[in-house]
Amino acid sequence: MEYISTRGKVGKIGFIDAFMMGLADDGGLLVPSEIPQISADNLKKWQDLSYQELVLEIFSYYTNNEIPQEDLKAMVEASYSTFRDPEVTPVRRFGDDLYLLELFHGPTFAFKDIALQFIGNFYSYVAEKQGKKIHILGATSGDTGASAIQGVKGKEGIKICILFPTGKVSKVQELQMTTVQDDNVLNLSVDGNFDDCQGMIKELFADLDFKSANHLAAINSINFVRILAQTVYYFYSYFQVSKANGGNLGKVNFSVPTGNFGDIFAGYLAKRMGLPVGKLILATNENNILERFIEEGVYMPGDFRITYSPSMDIQVASNFERYLYYVLGEDAEEVSRLMAQFKSEGEISISPDALKLVQSEFAAHGVDGQECLDTISKFKTEHDYLLDPHSACGVAAVYECAEEGEISISLATAHPAKFDEAIRLTGIEQSFPPEIAALFEKPQRQVLVDGKLEDVVAQLEKFYNA
Numbered sequence: 057m058e059y060i061s062t063r064g065k066v067g068k069i070g071f072i073d074a075f076m077m078g079l080a081d082d083g084g085l086l087v088p089s090e091i092p093q094i095s096a097d098n099l100k101k102w103q104d105l106s107y108q109e110l111v112l113e114i115f116s117y118y119t120n121n122e123i124p125q126e127d128l129k130a131m132v133e134a135s136y137s138t139f140r141d142p143e144v145t146p147v148r149r150f151g152d153d154l155y156l157l158e159l160f161h162g163p164t165f166a167f168k169d170i171a172l173q174f175i176g177n178f179y180s181y182v183a184e185k186q187g188k189k190i191h192i193l194g195a196t197s198g199d200t201g202a203s204a205i206q207g208v209k210g211k212e213g214i215k216i217c218i219l220f221p222t223g224k225v226s227k228v229q230e231l232q233m234t235t236v237q238d239d240n241v242l243n244l245s246v247d248g249n250f251d252d253c254q255g256m257i258k259e260l261f262a263d264l265d266f267k268s269a270n271h272l273a274a275i276n277s278i279n280f281v282r283i284l285a286q287t288v289y290y291f292y293s294y295f296q297v298s299k300a301n302g303g304n305l306g307k308v309n310f311s312v313p314t315g316n317f318g319d320i321f322a323g324y325l326a327k328r329m330g331l332p333v334g335k336l337i338l339a340t341n342e343n344n345i346l347e348r349f350i351e352e353g354v355y356m357p358g359d360f361r362i363t364y365s366p367s368m369d370i371q372v373a374s375n376f377e378r379y380l381y382y383v384l385g386e387d388a389e390e391v392s393r394l395m396a397q398f399k400s401e402g403e404i405s406i407s408p409d410a411l412k413l414v415q416s417e418f419a420a421h422g423v424d425g426q427e428c429l430d431t432i433s434k435f436k437t438e439h440d441y442l443l444d445p446h447s448a449c450g451v452a453a454v455y456e457c458a459e460e461g462e463i464s465i466s467l468a469t470a471h472p473a474k475f476d477e478a479i480r481l482t483g484i485e486q487s488f489p490p491e492i493a494a495l496f497e498k499p500q501r502q503v504l505v506d507g508k509l510e511d512v513v514a515q516l517e518k519f520y521n522a
């Protein structure tokens with residue numbers, strides 16, 4: 057398996073090179089040169105594998121044999137040993153046709169840990185094997201930063217800098233990032249929103265001289281390895297639900313709380329690999345650019361809104377380009393043309409035929425604030441289960457988009473303790489897990505910067521070269 061760019065000017069490169077490149081050098085995103093097809097036989101054989109075993113099976117289609125099996129196995133074991141649930145991503149049943157896939161049992165209580173625990177170990181591995189310096193640079197709407205920092209704090213040969221929007225992440229998210237005391241961690245609190253942070257990161261990664269001089273490495277979902285690690289739980293949860301239904305399950309819907317389109321793109325990839333996925337239900341909040349794309353075929357950012365689900369407060373979804381590549385029949389020239397148009401005009405649209413294809417694969421629902429809170433309250437009353445505001449968007453979208461009799465798996469992307477600001481508005485009082493309660497006692501480390509690129513660059517050069 058090799059990797060190419062959605063804009064056609066990179067490749068073919070290997071797995072480790074694709075991991076290290078992050079953003080493709082031509083400004084596009086890396087994708088596998090072809091999507092591997094999983095046979096029905098293998099799908100059957102995989103039903104009883106543990107989560108870790110399944111990771112190894114799925115990765116074997118993508119790693120190009122570049123990592124000795126025992127090394128990969130050791131990394132996978134280490135990455136998921138930090139999870140609080142032995143199943144890593146357990147599934148819970150609610151009634152006949154709704155399942156929640158709990159993705160928040162890792163160190164920072166959000167789904168980002170599933171890929172980033174592995175990626176932290178993988179960077180460490182490459183740093184050691186190739187004697188490379190690795191300087192991670194990432195932007196976060198809250199969860200990626202916390203998770204990436206947990207994945208690499210204190211690790212030899214690695215430094216990490218995270219940009220987050222000042223005052224636009226939850227208190228617990230901020231504490232998870234800023235209370236880490238290791239010297240290889242720098243938190244930049246940026247006066248702006250997530251799109252500003254992500255825009256600066258993409259600009260710095262696209263400056264190839266700066267990227268190589270500073271040994272930049274990516275942990276955002278522009279990195280294909282994040283997507284790959286996230287495909288695993290689509291398979292794993294499908295198998296659990298299938299077994300709960302006597303082993304003969306047909307298609308299942310997945311509902312995915314969406315911001316950057318990374319997680320739902322992993323679901324799309326799982327489907328293209330052969331997993332029997334029905335509808336991919338795209339759940340958003342009021343920042344609903346993607347809902348409008350799926351309904352109208354027009355991709356155009358609206359005004360940025362602050363919501364109860366801050367990790368989804370994103371207008372420009374970086375993984376959207378990966379999907380666009382497939383919708384346009386893997387036509388890299390057309391992708392390049394549209395992305396250039398998006399840059400100059402701030403808006404693109406696709407043909408009616410392409411839109412039909414999109415609508416055959418996705419349904420979408422934008423959940424407003426009141427609906428989000430109502431869903432949390434209703435689910436608590438009916439099932440005695442507390443959803444976090446992101447997971448509540450996923451469940452609300454199932455209520456809206458799934459047909460009678462269809463089975464849906466809704467992704468629970470975070471633990472409610474991370475978003476108590478929203479939970480309190482429902483009048484529900486929760487108690488914090490001890491790991492989260494302990495954060496409030498710790499001192500914070502962060503540097504405030506205004507939204508100017510040159511100030512961020514100055515901080516980075518000082519930190520990476522120290």
Ligand SMILES: *Cc1c(COP(=O)(O)O)cnc(C)c1O
Binds near residue numbers: 313319470
């Ligand atoms: C990151 C995040 C999302 C959105 O995931 P994308 O891959 O960016 O679409 C949803 N919920 C939570 C809790 C998150 O942290």
